[in-house]
Amino acid sequence: MSTLSNNHTPESSLAKLAPLEAVLFDIDGTLCDSDPLHYLAFRELLLEIGYNNGNPIDEEFFIKNIAGRSDTDAARNLFPDWDREKAMKFLDDKEALYRKLAPKQLVAVNGLNKICKWVSDRGLKRAAVTNAPRANAELMISILGLTDFFQAVVIGSECERAKPAPDPYLKALKELDASPQHAFVFEDSPSGIKAGVAAGMPVIGLATRNPEKSLLEAGAVFLIKDYEDPKLWMALEELERVEAKLKE
Structure with missing residues (x-):
């Protein structure tokens, strides 16, 4: 099983x-690891309206058509014949059910507190960048105890274009007053990875749910299982060594 792209090793990335x-x-x-909850909410509400002849959607369908996409893209995949207002009403109901669950x-993804401590101990700028609705994003950040950690929360639907376009990441860089040449991204979906890469940054892919091949094809520099993965810490230690040399 290869978890590296062809052009980089974790240390050099x-x-x-x-x-x-x-x-x-x-x-x-x-x-x-919120996808199981999104899947549950979608499956329940789609069953209620008799979608797919009353058969519940499976995880493969969820990953292919819904996971990692903006509400607009998910609606287009699920309900190509519905008008936008009707589709968005369904998605609003789904998001409400998700917030209840x-x-x-x-x-939290394993090791999240460890990486957040590493970031904050170094005084680095940080932002959350998501295609989720703001109510969901703020709820998740609050549940995870990270409300004070993030200096900006950028929502795809509040940008001109959501992921996979680079707009949300470019907006985050602007809000943080940071350069893409000195920033990197953590992402778990092909559309999110494409957005980060298009914004000019290396993206570390989290292989939480999506197929590894799809993450690498989207442009991830390398993949990690979670924030305890030795590959991540090898790369961060190498970065710190280079920074120390710059200060000499």
Whole structure:
């Protein structure tokens, strides 16, 4: 199983960013393993309306058509014949059900506190960048205890274009006053990885739910299982060594 792209090793992937200014995080699947809750909410509400002849959607369908996409893209995939207003009403109901489930069932990705401490100890700028609605984003950040950690929360639907366009990440860099040459991104979906790459930053892919091949094809510099993954800490240690040399 290969978890490296062809052109980089984990050690070399981040060293070129020295001195590092900022770290940007997606939320769903990146800060927390939320896809199972989204899947549950979609499956329940689609069953209620008799979608797919009354058969529940499976996880493969969810990953292919819904996961990591903006509400607009998900609606287009699910309801190509519906008008926008009707589709968005369904998605609003789904998000409300998700917010009901989240407080009891949302789980942080392993090692999240460790990487957040590394970022804050170094005084780095940080933002959350997501296609989730703002109410969801702020709820998840609050449940995870990160409300005071993030200096900016950028929402795809509040930009001209959501991910996979680079707009949300470019907006985050602007709000943080950070350079893409000195920042990197954590993402778990192909659309999010494409957005980070298009914004000019290396993207570390979290292989939480999506197929590894799809993450690498989207342009991830390397993949990690979670924030305890030795590959991540090897890359960060190499970055720190390069930064120390710059200060000599």
